[in-house]
Amino acid sequence: MPPASDELNYLSATEALALLRSAQLSPVELLDAVLARADDIAETVNPFADRYFDEARQRAQDAEANYRAGEARLLEGIPLLVKDSSAIKGTRATVGSLMNAEKIDNHTDPTVERLMEAGGNFFARATCPEFCWLFACHSRMWGVTRNPWRLDISPGGSSGGSAAAVAAGATTIATGSDSTGSIRQPAAQCGVVGYKSPYGRNPLDASSSFDPYVNVGPITRTVADAALMQNVMSGPHRLDHNSLQDKVKIPQDLGDLRGLKIACTMDQGHYLVVDDVCRETRSTLDALREAGADVTEIDVDWASEAIRLAHLHEEFIFAGMLQDAVKYHADKLSDYVPELYETASAATADDYRRGLDVAGNVWNDHLGPLFEAYDALITPGVSCPEVPAESWQQDLLTVKGREITDTDTAMTVLFNMFNRCPVLSVPAGMTDQGLPVGVQIAGRPYDDVMTFRIGSAIEKHRPWAQRRPALKQPVQPLTARRLPASSRVRSSSDMS
Numbered sequence: 001m002p003p004a005s006d007e008l009n010y011l012s013a014t015e016a017l018a019l020l021r022s023a024q025l026s027p028v029e030l031l032d033a034v035l036a037r038a039d040d041i042a043e044t045v046n047p048f049a050d051r052y053f054d055e056a057r058q059r060a061q062d063a064e065a066n067y068r069a070g071e072a073r074l075l076e077g078i079p080l081l082v083k084d085s086s087a088i089k090g091t092r093a094t095v096g097s098l099m100n101a102e103k104i105d106n107h108t109d110p111t112v113e114r115l116m117e118a119g120g121n122f123f124a125r126a127t128c129p130e131f132c133w134l135f136a137c138h139s140r141m142w143g144v145t146r147n148p149w150r151l152d153i154s155p156g157g158s159s160g161g162s163a164a165a166v167a168a169g170a171t172t173i174a175t176g177s178d179s180t181g182s183i184r185q186p187a188a189q190c191g192v193v194g195y196k197s198p199y200g201r202n203p204l205d206a207s208s209s210f211d212p213y214v215n216v217g218p219i220t221r222t223v224a225d226a227a228l229m230q231n232v233m234s235g236p237h238r239l240d241h242n243s244l245q246d247k248v249k250i251p252q253d254l255g256d257l258r259g260l261k262i263a264c265t266m267d268q269g270h271y272l273v274v275d276d277v278c279r280e281t282r283s284t285l286d287a288l289r290e291a292g293a294d295v296t297e298i299d300v301d302w303a304s305e306a307i308r309l310a311h312l313h314e315e316f317i318f319a320g321m322l323q324d325a326v327k328y329h330a331d332k333l334s335d336y337v338p339e340l341y342e343t344a345s346a347a348t349a350d351d352y353r354r355g356l357d358v359a360g361n362v363w364n365d366h367l368g369p370l371f372e373a374y375d376a377l378i379t380p381g382v383s384c385p386e387v388p389a390e391s392w393q394q395d396l397l398t399v400k401g402r403e404i405t406d407t408d409t410a411m412t413v414l415f416n417m418f419n420r421c422p423v424l425s426v427p428a429g430m431t432d433q434g435l436p437v438g439v440q441i442a443g444r445p446y447d448d449v450m451t452f453r454i455g456s457a458i459e460k461h462r463p464w465a466q467r468r469p470a471l472k473q474p475v476q477p478l479t480a481r482r483l484p485a486s487s488r489v490r491s492s493s494d495m496s
Helices: 005-009 013-021 027-041 053-068 110-117 160-167 184-190 223-233 275-290 304-328 337-344 349-373 448-461
Strands: 048-051 079-083 121-126 173-178 193-196 215-220 261-264 294-297 376-380 395-399 402-404 423-430 436-443
Touching (some): 005 027, 013 027, 013 223, 027 053, 027 079, 027 121, 048 160, 053 121, 079 110, 079 160, 110 173, 110 223, 121 160, 160 173, 160 184, 160 215, 173 193, 184 193, 184 423, 184 436, 193 223, 193 448, 223 423, 223 448, 261 275, 261 349, 275 294, 275 376, 275 423, 304 337, 304 349, 376 448, 423 448, 436 448
Parallel strands (some): 079 121, 079 173, 261 294
Antiparallel strands (some): 048 121, 173 215, 193 215, 193 423, 376 436, 395 402, 423 436
């Protein structure tokens, strides 16, 4: 029998494909359930930018015919949500900005093109903050996107719309992008799976392929779905000079954890991590031990400067773009953009050069030897998920008696500096306040399979799939305090 209507919203892609291939489900039924949920949460969670529902319905009918004819492709009929920063020919990618409201792209990003060519049914774009710049998800263009687990809380950024929609059952699979944690932080905030592939594994378009911090990747409900998408998205591409020439396939059978040595740092020696995030992370480590892994919690005292400079690296690169936006398009910008520029412009060429030196030293002295001794490194993905939905990087949160910004809660940027390391974010429990906890699994450079092997074991031993947000909640007002104007030129990654 086909699943009941609500169950369709929470089918994994692998489950849905099995039902589609056996004719127990039609692509039209699956899409109808997703679009109905999309309408239901449009005014509350608000994870959608532009919608293409009519075109998607026609594609669902075509997919149904392909199944009947025995010509179904790998992802035939699976609803696909694409972040509002990826180009799709003939549509606009606004990157959350009214500046781009009239811009129509003449090409499709390589990874999105591969997903669509494999049969993924693109039906809408997911919201992101303006210029993909925040660890929250709101803009003048698209309004406020909220966390389906608690509507007063942010789903994270910048791939917040993708993660929120997956968690709410309003898409089956989604794409994200990640240059300081924008896949992994929303995945942790929303209790879903997100994968930052190693640099070059998934091809990028011309505008971003030479930034070694940038990645595109999957956001899904299960590890198997992330592997399914990743196997489609990855591989060399003739238009990306930096795409890797080898293609790594994530196998279905990932094996057990016996013989693996895994390290964990609870705070990277830098972040203020709330007690229930530590508790759920340690419970996850215990589950890995029960699964046969040798897990060691280590002390880290070498990461703070690298973390600080990694944020400054991206701010230095993008300060010019923000300057032009403020100079020529001030009337179209979200209210936070001028202050984003003020913060970014404080990053200097010396910060950029210092970051290169520090990265080499940290890898040589610490991370390189660590990955010789251990197969992977696990950390929480978010130190404190209590980030208000309407906050941004100048709002202050009080954590353990200290005031920090939302950027200080995202424990992700270290592995954009060391971007050849694959990192998989998986759900790892719930806080006492009813918010998801995520852990990120960082592997040795280009060892994609290891991260999935460990993530799959976490999913098996700490099952998450039956946890679903209530969706019907009141929206609470913003509770963060604004950083004083005199302090706004500091790096957003500096701890208060």
